[in-house]
Amino acid sequence: MKNKINNSSKEITENSQLPAAHAMLYAIGMKKSDFCKAQVGIVSNWYEGNPCNIHLNQLSKKIKSSVISNGLIGIQITTIGVSDGITMGTSGMKYSLPSRELIADSIETAIQSHFYDGVIAIPGCDKNITGVLLGILRLNKPSIIVYGGSISSGSYQGKKLDIISSFEALGKKKSGKITEKEYINIIKKSCPGPGACGGMYTANTMSSALEAMGIMLPYSSSFPSTSKEKKEECKIVSYYIKKLLKKGIKPKHIITKRSIENGIKLAISLGGSTNLVLHMLAISKAANIDFSLTHFQKISEKTPVIGNLKPSGNFLMEDIHNHIGGMPVIIKYLIQKGILSGHCLTITGKTLYENVKNAPDLDFNKQIIYPIENPIQKNGHIKILYGNIATEGSVAKITGKEGKFFRGKAIVFNSEEEANQYIINNQLFPNTVIVIRYVGPIGGPGMPEMLKPTSYIMGSGLGKKIALITDGRFSGGSHGFVVGHITPEAQLGGTIAIIENGDSIEIDAENNVINLEIEENEINSRKNRWKAPLLKINQGYLYKYAKMVSSASQGCIT
Structure with a gap:
């Protein structure tokens, strides 16, 4: 059979010496006719204790339905997460960064032990995002990451709120700048629903970087968590995982030194988080790519900051979607200006530039993104x-x-x-x-x-x-x-x-x-x-x- 795409799962399904394994596959609902189909592990960081993650199981179910309709077997898997917002300032925050390694270990374990052919991962918070990428790089099987999406902004007294508003409100209350009533209302209204923290904090920093690195579909980083576009992304992702399986395109074909540089440049241009450094060093190691703090410094020195985004600026990820048209608009602009390389392979099977060439041109009127010729800062903010x-x-x-x-x-x-x-x-x-x-x-x-x-x-x-x-x-x-x-x-x-x-x-x-x-x-x-x-x-x-x-x-x- 040509273009066979169940090269891993056949180690189980086509091995007549594994009757107990076959019995268990029948027990989960598979039919004999399913044994020749490729199996895709659909991994989400779903849990109910965090707005960044609470909706991921819904997205996972939509993806599974899409995978099945495309003639593949979808197996839902959940791994852990830690809420940075809830644990911040407590002993629980000690588990946040270490959770990245547990996520990677658990994905490697679940996928490798069961011989699944590919992976679709659905992370929410920032350690989720890097953890799933570390896992799929170790596996090096055809894989796609679908970002859970950013939260909508809150509002109080005509001002937009987000999670940092609640943290800073305590300092304002203690210094007498706001009343107790204002303080309580800010907290109540800062996080109105599901999705990752709304500014260019670490989750959105890493999702933006990963889209520029080509391991996410175009627009994945900027589609809001509850948008119709995010639901549509879940429907079409099965087409691309099947394409990757057929073509044999794996994460290490996509995550290269040049694509990592693209991710870092985009994140710096948007004023992203310092956690980018820790995560990119770990990603480089998992991809067997030589990358160090010296490389970061050289990139930052040559990359202007053009994103007027929180915490240092005024806007949120939802504004990139609502007022600019999405992350591909920014990526296209940075390619045109010679900041990003458009030649890198992506999970669509096309280059990064081919993915974004038809995106609208960047509109600077909203002052969300500044032109390269008049940047917020001439070189990067990460030093x-x-x-x-x-x-x-x-x-x-x-x-x-x-x-x-x-x-x-x-x-x-x-x-x-x-x-x-x-x-x-x-x-x-x-x-x-x-x-x-x-x-x-x-x-x-x-x-x-x-x-x-x-x-x-x-x-x-x-x-x-x-x-x-x-x-x-x-x-x-x-x-x-x-x-x-x-x-x-x-x-x-x-x-x-x-x-x-x-x-x-x-x-x-x-x-x-x-x-x-x-x-x-x-x-x-x-x-x-x-x-x-x-x-x-x-x-x-x-x-x-x-x-x-x-x-x-x-x-x-x-």
Whole structure:
């Protein structure tokens, strides 16, 4: 039989020595005539505890129906997720980044053990997105990712709201800028339904990047979660998975160094999250592609920021869909301007440019996207800083609104909880560098996001007057003068571990430098006196993660 597309599943279905396996396939509803059909694992990160994920099972069912109508067998599978918004600022956030590895492991396990021929993955939140891509890269079977879509905006007193509005509302309430009633109403109205957080936070950063990388269908990143277009995408995806099966096109044909560069450039041009760095390093490793922090720096230096999108700008992903016409419009523009390469293969079987060439031309009148000739910032907002605090690198998100140089006196905290308490009690002073340490991938463990402290600072109106540095990481919703991913982390004896209250710290985003301004012999003396604290966890998954995880500069892979 020509163009046979059940090359993996036939190891089970066409093996007469596996009667129990065949009996179980009959038990799930398969017929003898189904045994020759290709089997597609339809993996979603569905669970009811998070708006980003609550609707994914509905999308999965639509995809399964489409797969069956196209002569394939669809097998629904669910994997885990962690709500960053719910766990933020709690010990639960320690599980967020590690969940990425569990997602990848579970997809690899379920698909490989059952010999499915292909994968359609339906992620919601950002660790979902990267986790499913890591899994399908390991498998390297024909695969497509369907993004769950972005949430609609909320509204209160004529102003658009999103999840970051609720975080920053606490800082505003504590500083007397809003009343208790206004505070409660903002919280109630920030998240009106299903979908991933609405700004250019990490979920939308990664979905945009993956569309530019060619592993999603055109428009997947910008179709809203509840839109008719998202439902239509679920109906047509089976046509493309069957095409990939027939042509033998696999993820590693699509995820190349050039396509990764495309994803990074698009994300930077839109003002995306610093988590992009961790995730792209991990994706590169899974695809066996040489990629480092140095590559990021070179790309960022040459990529202008043109997206006026939250958290640093004014607009949401829904505005890209409603007012611009979708992500392909932006991708087409960046190809025309020579920022992106249009020659990369995508899951449609066509090149990236072929996918978007018929998209409308970009309309700048809404000021959602700025022209390359008049960008928001001439080069990227993601800065890779080195210095005696970060000898192996750190990641800053500097849009220019906060300035590009900061010098201040350190106030040091050995946990996020201590820092949050300090900030929320309004004990803030200008020209301060807040240091939050022992929250790295090992010391955390799990490298939790520091959205609460950055939101409190921004909400109090001190975003330009206070810097925050950490060996943890930041949410895509974080903004302000912030530097994270400091390596070596404190738990491993990095310089951040020996910073003391009152020390002067210099952050120079022009020259990409972060330094503790004390004598080198004093640094060495303090390091000689330093002793590593015990790990905070001594059993369970986080303990295993802390023992296995690489540094942030290597992507926190296990």
